[in-house]
Amino acid sequence: MYLIVFTPKYRRKQIYNQLRADIQQNIRDLCKWKGVEIIERHMMPDHIHLLLSIPPKMSISSFMGYLKGKSSLMIFDRHANLKYKYGNRHFWARGYYVDTVGRNKKQIQEYIKKQLEEDQLADQMSLKEYTDPFTGSKNTKA
Structure with missing residues (x-):
């Protein structure tokens, strides 16, 4: 089993959120066609975690080339406006991170599952102070 992390080339949150469902379906289809089992997955706004069982x-390098290449072609075919906006049909950034998973499989599964909760908590955090810490009055500049 392998933990794989890779990122889109254009880290624009609005584009990624629009394509999220399509990317998930493309990855599921491509893994199924190659006989790769998805054990756990999570899509963050700027990267994707996959825990895969590859035959x-x-x-790994040939599978990742296949996954990133075919999925980018599928994305650009379904969303033709992106190829004119960003060109070259390069949706994913170069490179990826891979680590083998052995005895720590359960910890990695939990880590990937909890990414959604951590992502939501990070979105809720704010640097704005709604009350002035010195006077206690309502801060109008926030």
Whole structure:
């Protein structure tokens, strides 16, 4: 089993949120076609976590080339306006992170599952102070 993390080339949150469902479906389809089992997955606004079971006959680099290449073609085919806006049909950034998973499989599964909660908590945090810490009055500049 392998933990894989990769990112879109254009980290624009509004584009990524619009394509989120399509990206998830593309990854599911491509993994199913190659016989790769998705154990856990989570999509963050700027990267994707996948815990995959890849067959031993397949190399990780060839699978990642296939996954990133085919999924970007599928995205640009379904959303034709993106290829004119960003060109070259390069949706994913170069590179990816891979780590083998052994005895710590359960911890990694929990980490990926909890990414959604941590992401929501991070979105709720604010640097604005709604009350002035010195006077206690309502801060009108926030």
